[in-house]
Amino acid sequence: MLYIKGNRRALLLVVAAAVGLCASAAPAVMSDGDAPADSRRITFEMTYNLSPRGSNCNASLVTLLPQTIQNRQTIHSISYTLEPQEVFQRNGNTYARFEVSNACADVQLVISVDAEIHRYDLETAQRIKPGSPLPPENLAQYLRRERYIETDAGDIKSAARLARGESQIAVIQALFQQVLSRLTYSGFQSRELGALGAWRLMKGDCTEYTDLLIALLRARGIPARAVSGLITNFSDVPHHNWVEVYMKNLGWVPLDPLHAAMRTATFEQLRPIYIYLSTMRNDSVLGGFAIWTCRMTGSGMDVNASLRLTDKIPTNISY
Template sequence: MLRVGISFAISIIISFIFLPILWADVDVLKGPHADDAKTINLKMSYRVSAPDKTYRARFVLLLPSTLPYRQKVISKKWIVPPTKIHKRGDSTYAEWILDRPKGEIDVGCELKIELYPFDYSGLSRDVGYKADYLKDYLMPEKYLETRSQPIMDLAKKVAPANESGGILLHSLFKGTLNNLDRFKFANEAKGAKGALKLGGGDCTDFTDVLVSLSRVRKLPARHVHGILAASFNDTPKHSWAEVYVPQNGWVRLDPFLAKLKKASFRNLKNYYITLTYDRNNGIYSKKNGISYWRYWSWGDPIAVTERLDCGFGVFKERVSSIRGE
């Protein structure tokens, strides 16, 4: 009887010790800031306008997906169900094939997304990535010209050779801000080399420079494309960086908003919707740089009108291949 009582007591003690750990594992997707989560309703709507002699149209859209510590897609409602869903790396694409389209056809979806704070001030530790995965974020690529002499020289100039980890990252972050001025949004990407030559750029250019400097100094870094769930002037589409720091894991940084005094090295607002970590996804074509969406048509050309709405104003843009528009 005594032995049974001791065993029961031990099991109770073990339960009290390990239950918090088990419960913590349940929320690993959200990270330690689940109580500070923000729910966003995002509507991504695209109107395809097709003349009478268009016999096929194809439309591909980059979609938000659930990403640990960053965001969770709670629900998704299609305007018209897609023909296919594609996964490539961490990116998700919906594809619609429209045969014999006539007039105007709406495609897209409405999503409810839970966003979690994810910056250097937090306790999130998105760690544990293997070297084979991280090495891809150390390589040069289009717009991230890490073998360009001006970029290599700047990476050495802004941070002493003995700096590492978070201290090194902070120096590279400051170096980006000190060497770039804020320019208005531009559709044409300059790349890190071009941005340094011009002495400025938009959010894409600031991110290209920080990512390139980080890669030169052997900090894995990636260019993130997404949407800001906040009021905007030109567009809610935005770029920022994530850099992998030992002991901290991936860290989100926004040099462009920091230049505007709307963010800092350590603190970011919780309004980032991540779409892709691929700087040059191009939606099936590397030569196209980044594309949030893309269309093709057979027969007469088509036009697509985009409407993005996450509760802070509607962004609208029409892209047309129709002659005369």
Template structure:
């Protein structure tokens, strides 16, 4: 792992260019996402030294880069070796029963998903992980049934099996994983993604689960809009596989990645999907 890099910012409504663009802006789609974070002190006493870390859109050249970030509170920006961008909010004191609202606007540049994205080490995306039980006999057996002569045709076979055999159960609060999905044939978008990744890895295709938002316009996402999908590394680039929404390969430019799932801690958000706090604040995003 590379040492985590720290990009520090301070002041209100600060706009900062984070990453240079690998392609020209004329070739990119620009999207703005706006969030309001409500932080409440539920106690009749003052809270001190409260911190919150949350994911912003990831930076992954040449596919996706943050162009600017505007935050209505003092903050720091962090990044890690996977390309995650993390917003850190720190509060020295929060008054009893007080509520704070922090506004965030992020401009993202999205490029053609067919752009080459070489892997530094493809083995990182072929392993068994928590919730991605690639080596389990049930998953190995199904992967063998779906194996085709090429990685792309195998990916398409995985997509079609999921689309035709999985039952969408609606939102489920807990992660259940690929093994649950293959045995129960049910789950929410997270289980669809876990199983797609497990089946791809079992067939020797580097794959990852991604979390974020799907949109064809500027939006203020709601919590329930957060979505998980799979990406398979085929022919030198990450390819979209989202059987829950019935999207294979396209429309990749509508998918804005915030988190690349790994069963290890690479930043202060830890193993959480969206954010992590170290205090007693109640947080609504």
């Protein structure tokens, strides 16, 4: 029994290649006074092509599925060309497991999603003031060190102490600006540096921007977590990582330091381009892979993943 070879990011290059010209399109710059739309209705297809390397190939493919998340996205329907063996939840994420047995010819799995993605950012959260505060025990895990988020490293702790502000939001914004000032966007890279590596090398892609901001926030005692998903506007790959920080009286609020550095977002405003799949940095279900993983027996299979996205009728939602 073996898992499909390749590291967490190498698998994502397959997704980028499959979307063709869209992968090279640069996102529009957000200018002053350019308010994002409230929401967008979209459909997208996550396609997995499995090609047997011989006879009697078996595969168990597990993939993340989007789920309805209040104020962020509404999933109207999900359909499959092959029915999943099971759909299950773990640690707040939703997954589907597909079994392919004794395959001798190519198998294509298409997951079609009809969704509405809503604008949700600090500005929106301050307007609608969502939810009730979580008890401290529910937030403890978002203050700890974990792989790639070295919140207790000396360099990280020293940098976090430099942030000044008269309110929690002011401190968060100071840490946010610290990441933007410290890092230079490297373009998509296969090697993961972690927060400490990003701080020392002063570069990274969306993963490093996310890891570093989370580490700095946690070092200041502010709960933060990584979000992994897809974006509808991208310059290299559709997979994207961003941050959610737990703010007093507001709950979990998304921030996107990389897009802010690229001037396609601000600290207060995000566009409705985010498809949420996971709120875990190190996903044990996927064995550290992003979005999906595949376990095989027999002679094995080659798996190629692709994404196709279509905008439907734009909608506006008042919260």
